[in-house]
Amino acid sequence: MDAPWISTAFAVAFGITAIWSAARLRLPGDRLNGLSHLLMGVGMVAMFAPALDPLPQAVWVVLFGLFGLWLVATVLRAGAPDSELAVENRGHRAHAALSTGAMAYMFLAMGAPADHGEVALAMAGPVLAHDHSAGGSTLAPVSVALAVYFLGHAAWSVRARLREPATAGPALFGPTAATACHVVMGLGMGYMFLLMAGWPM
Numbered sequence: 001m002d003a004p005w006i007s008t009a010f011a012v013a014f015g016i017t018a019i020w021s022a023a024r025l026r027l028p029g030d031r032l033n034g035l036s037h038l039l040m041g042v043g044m045v046a047m048f049a050p051a052l053d054p055l056p057q058a059v060w061v062v063l064f065g066l067f068g069l070w071l072v073a074t075v076l077r078a079g080a081p082d083s084e085l086a087v088e089n090r091g092h093r094a095h096a097a098l099s100t101g102a103m104a105y106m107f108l109a110m111g112a113p114a115d116h117g118e119v120a121l122a123m124a125g126p127v128l129a130h131d132h133s134a135g136g137s138t139l140a141p142v143s144v145a146l147a148v149y150f151l152g153h154a155a156w157s158v159r160a161r162l163r164e165p166a167t168a169g170p171a172l173f174g175p176t177a178a179t180a181c182h183v184v185m186g187l188g189m190g191y192m193f194l195l196m197a198g199w200p201m
């Protein structure tokens, strides 16, 4: 079973990620992608620290589901004359779309009852407040596949960053910080999907 300190560490890391993503929205760049990172950061804090989550599960499912579909639509239209998405940014946007959809699936698969908040407060282990075993037997292959994808993406992000030329120093919104953001997201989502798949941790 999952250890409470791991959930706390991830909740803090995703909180920092969300704040960092919100601050980066002020800079020029792919805003929609930035927004997806912000939403995912907030959603993962809710996932790892359900006691802090004021929203019903259904709201999260609809929010991430619709946003994910919107992102998919932008990926399909990349490079079109009236599209805001350049073709070279399509890969990152596609990853954001998949991640957002995975968040919708994660909230859906939790199968938390209507009294979500009360359950969350009553449980000592934060992550356990969500019923990770819900649908685990039938949906386990999906969860395992997503876990492999996100853990792989974290590793790939580090590898890609190491292959880039070194920059002058660590910039707050530079490529190293962006890689750290992807590593937190990849590890956190990978861990969550392993739990959902019934991984005995």
Ligand SMILES: [Cu+2]
Pocket (backbone or CB within 6 Å): 037, 092, 182
């Ligand atoms: Cu990203």
